[in-house]
Amino acid sequence: MKILNCIIFVMAMLNFSCIDKLEYSNCSTFDISNMQDQTYRLTGRPLNFDIDIKRPVGLYSFDSLLILNNMNTDVLLDVYNLNNNKKICSNISYGNGPEELLIIDRIQRIGSQISIFDQMKSKIFTYDICDLLTEQAKPLNIINLSKPATNAIHLPSGNILAISFNEEGKRFSLFSEKGDFIKYIGDYPDYGEDLSIYEKIESFTCQMIMNKNDIVVTNKRTDLIEIYDFEGNLKKREQGPDHFFPAIKQRSSGEEIRFKETKGKSRDAYFHPNKYNNEIWVLYSGKYFDSNNSPIYLNDKIIVFDSNGMPLKQYKLNIPIFSFTINQEKGVLYGITDNPEMQIIEFQLKNSSQDMVFTRFVTEPMECRKLKRDNFDRSVRINRDSRIKQLTGK
Numbered sequence: 146m147k148i149l150n151c152i153i154f155v156m157a158m159l160n161f162s163c164i165d166k167l168e169y170s171n172c173s174t175f176d177i178s179n180m181q182d183q184t185y186r187l188t189g190r191p192l193n194f195d196i197d198i199k200r201p202v203g204l205y206s207f208d209s210l211l212i213l214n215n216m217n218t219d220v221l222l223d224v225y226n227l228n229n230n231k232k233i234c235s236n237i238s239y240g241n242g243p244e245e246l247l248i249i250d251r252i253q254r255i256g257s258q259i260s261i262f263d264q265m266k267s268k269i270f271t272y273d274i275c276d277l278l279t280e281q282a283k284p285l286n287i288i289n290l291s292k293p294a295t296n297a298i299h300l301p302s303g304n305i306l307a308i309s310f311n312e313e314g315k316r317f318s319l320f321s322e323k324g325d326f327i328k329y330i331g332d333y334p335d336y337g338e339d340l341s342i343y344e345k346i347e348s349f350t351c352q353m354i355m356n357k358n359d360i361v362v363t364n365k366r367t368d369l370i371e372i373y374d375f376e377g378n379l380k381k382r383e384q385g386p387d388h389f390f391p392a393i394k395q396r397s398s399g400e401e402i403r404f405k406e407t408k409g410k411s412r413d414a415y416f417h418p419n420k421y422n423n424e425i426w427v428l429y430s431g432k433y434f435d436s437n438n439s440p441i442y443l444n445d446k447i448i449v450f451d452s453n454g455m456p457l458k459q460y461k462l463n464i465p466i467f468s469f470t471i472n473q474e475k476g477v478l479y480g481i482t483d484n485p486e487m488q489i490i491e492f493q494l495k496n497s498s499q500d501m502v503f504t505r506f507v508t509e510p511m512e513c514r515k516l517k518r519d520n521f522d523r524s525v526r527i528n529r530d531s532r533i534k535q536l537t538g539k
Contacts, residue, residue: 166337167337167338169336169369169382170334170335171379172334172382172383173382174384174385176387176388177386179456180386183458183459185458185459186461186462187460187463187494189464189480189491189492191464191488191489192479192488192489194225195231198223198487199215199218200215200217201213201214201215201468201481201487202468202481203249203252203481204470204489205252205254206227206472206477206479207472207473208472208474209228210224210226211225211479213489219239220235220236221237221238221246221249222249224277227472227475234277234279236277236280237261237270237282244283244287246263247263247265249261249262250295250297251297253298253299255271255299257274258271258274258285259271259274260299262296266289267293267294269290270287271286271287271288272284272285290305290320290324291320291326292326294308294318295307295310296353298353298355304319304320304321304322305319305322305324306353306360306375307320312342313329314333315330316330316333316377317373317377330376331377333345333349334349334369341395343395343402344391344393347395348366348393350364350365351363351364351365352365352415352417353418354425356420356423356425356452357452359374360372361425361454363414363415363416363425364414364415365414366391366393366411366412366413366414367384367414368389368412368414368429369382369383369384369415370382370415370425370427370454371383371454381453381454383450383454383456385456386429386431386448386456387431391411392411393405393407393411406434406435409435411433412430412433412434413430413432413442414429414430416467416468417468417469417470419469419471420471421471421473424450424457425451426447426448426471427448427449427450428447428467428469429459430446442467443466444462444465444466445461445462445465445466446460446461446462447462447469462492465482466481467481467482467483468480468481471494476493476494477491477494478492478494
């Protein structure tokens, strides 16, 4: 009996040892103790608009504009003037029509234009910024990606990089500026577990942003931050602060693929990376899926990394949020919460006057007129100019 107990003990220790050895290759680590002296509190306040917001799931802010991305509404975007908190317009209809969108996955500003990626359609719609100040916004261009993807982002070269869904074992898809597939690039992280290709895709669900000459990838199911060059070559991996790994298993195969979270191991990690002052700001959770904390999707911690992926500091929010954006000019973080009700929360990152000096898109209609495309429909142009005059009194 003693021999049997000894064998069981040794096997248990070996099993524990194997689990303890899980680690990412080519990866540095950090924990909260590295930032104890760099922990700050951000106090936010609800923004009151002249018209109640709908059901935003995402938001984007620049200059004097705040764009809210709604779901389960007939019109997807609401645009607000941050100088007076008044609604400017609603635009972009929900639907399967040629100029309608289904699910907005990314909004990216490129000069005087806004690029909007529809994940369901795998299409990128490009608009003049000033056109989005009207209720009749029409796309300048529509790019149809030749393969399914998500989180598509325009690169400085004109090519498009997106998170991929493929059986080649590669993480990203590279497309031409016209949407033609070029190649799969980038490898999935290796941490010692044998995963099916579908488990890899699901385990390393992520979001990404562009930072100078790099792509910063933040993972949702493991507390891992990665930096790649535009060809998909790994430059940096940093894990922390809790050092957990994906815990999801494939439970079916064939045409219908299903997954199951591992109770007591599956956790949420990083969400909604934003760039601010050459730093990467990311909402962090660390909560278990089966946690008693409710609601699990609301988070009150932001971890900040430098441009090389090194952790710098963390912020504790007085009001938990589930998505956020940072207005670079104002130095203000805007977040979304639905507890106790749907609200936009404003967190001041630096001192700034209530009224911005960067107001050309709302207060200078002539600037918008200069940006209009030559073949813009005359009736739409008249309505747009009339709308701008109505908003600005000019």
